[in-house]
Amino acid sequence: MSDLSVSDTGRLDAILRADPGLMHVLTTMRGLDVPDWRVFSGAVYQNVWNHVSGRPVGYGRKDYDLGYFDPDTSWDAEDVVIKRVAAAFDEPFRSEVEVRNQARVHIWFPDHFDEPYDPLPDTDTALSRFVAPAFSVGVRLEADDTISVAAPFGLEDMFAMTLRPNPNRPCAKGWDKIVASARTRWPELTVVERQAD
Template sequence: MDHLSYSGLPFETQRAAFLDIVAADPLLGETLARVRAFALPDWLVVSGALYNSVWNHLTGKPTGYGIRDVDLFYFDGTDLSYEAEDAVIRRAERHFEGLPLPVEVRNQARVHLWYPRKFGQPCPRYTSASESVSYFASKTHAVGLRYDADGQLELVAPFGLDDIFSLRITPNRAMDNQRTHEAKGKRAQENWPEITVVPW
């Protein structure tokens, strides 16, 4: 397969290809089924496990190659305490036990509370799990999946999918995330040399 065979195609064509690739990946299929059963409010599987799986498919790499974990966002504004999120994280450890990849769970309603300490700059107070995706350091990484009420896979991709299918990491300047953009770009190129990183 030409690794750029979907590059530049209309969004709906790319969306169908993206969902087909993800649905056929055994690693993601089992993880998404477990996440659905976990039933967190406003949940979203985001980022690396998704676009890395697409890159593996496009470049002929084995399933799971280059993927360190699965990021699971949820949004619960009813209790913003560390203890409430920690209880969910501990429950998740038991629920996802036995999966090939660890599942990292984070309440997006709390990000604005710890982000300035960790990254030295303020962060918006998000209103949903999907809103936070649009602030990722690279537009390429801004992608999420969940099951809707009818059991269909629902895609969140505020910047579309062409960067993913073009194996191109494009900066998102919504926040000053240059270091993250460059570090993730460098790591991606080590695993997938076909990737180009657009300078900040």
């Protein structure tokens, strides 16, 4: 994991706590005792981009992506967790919180994204495989009310509103679509394309 500065994590903490919807999701999830869980992707980086660009809290957010890790890779076991999480929320959160067992990603990812995907040992390792460092940030509300942060590439790209391909994996097949979608909502993004080898 990358070393995270206290100032960056403190800044992220303040931004996330200013989003009542996200805090509701984090607080509810903490009470469910789901193993090795994190909220990641848009629920985190979009909050930062909105803060940096002066947009309202929640702008551009479609859902709350939530990963957890259970060595039982059966669909039935994951479905139990999905239903338990859904039952803990009222609408609109029930429809917006998307839960996936990270231990199962290697089962469906190749067919869905036409890319290979090795099995994961835990939820935080999944972050190192996300398509861009700015997306590779996960958070969890701990028992002592701190927000723990996992960010294998650090927080610099996220705060700088910079999109660059993950240097540790092939560029995502849908990279151009990902960039176009993000630029539609945050046109001031800086996009750094991967250099040819």
